[in-house]
Amino acid sequence: MGSRNPDRVGIPERFHLGRTVGDMARQRWEVISRCDTCGLMMLVDLKLIAFVRGPNVSLWNRKARCRRLLCPGHVTFWAKAPGMAGHDPLTIDTRVPDVRPGWVERRLAGRTPAGKPEDG
Numbered sequence: 001m002g003s004r005n006p007d008r009v010g011i012p013e014r015f016h017l018g019r020t021v022g023d024m025a026r027q028r029w030e031v032i033s034r035c036d037t038c039g040l041m042m043l044v045d046l047k048l049i050a051f052v053r054g055p056n057v058s059l060w061n062r063k064a065r066c067r068r069l070l071c072p073g074h075v076t077f078w079a080k081a082p083g084m085a086g087h088d089p090l091t092i093d094t095r096v097p098d099v100r101p102g103w104v105e106r107r108l109a110g111r112t113p114a115g116k117p118e119d120g
């Protein structure tokens with residue numbers, strides 16, 4: 001009676017569990033994209049995104065171009081974590097700006113100045 005129904009745990013409470021596509025894939029979240037214009041819905045391949053873009057990519061508060069030919073719309077992402085009854089939009093009110101994955105920072109920081117001859 002006093003216990004909380006897992007269905008009632010909304011997506012904001014799960015933010016810390018599935019911040020990145022890597023986290024979501026590991027915990028078997030089901031993520032779909034839905035076009036605001038044409039309504040096209042597609043299953044998001046989390047493992048593919050983690051492979052191509054890196055496991056630290058986040059889909060929270062993200063929009064992407066619709067994949068349907070000639071559709072000018074944008075998709076929003078919806079997620080269903082294990083135990084949830086349905087999909088909730090992946091939006092969160094974070095005052096923190098979207099942090100780039102660490103490897104991007106490292107790549108930018110590690111860039112050596114070009115054309116500088118080495119001593120010796």
Ligand SMILES: [Zn+2]
Pocket residue numbers: 035036037038039040066067068071072073074
């Ligand atoms: Zn569309």
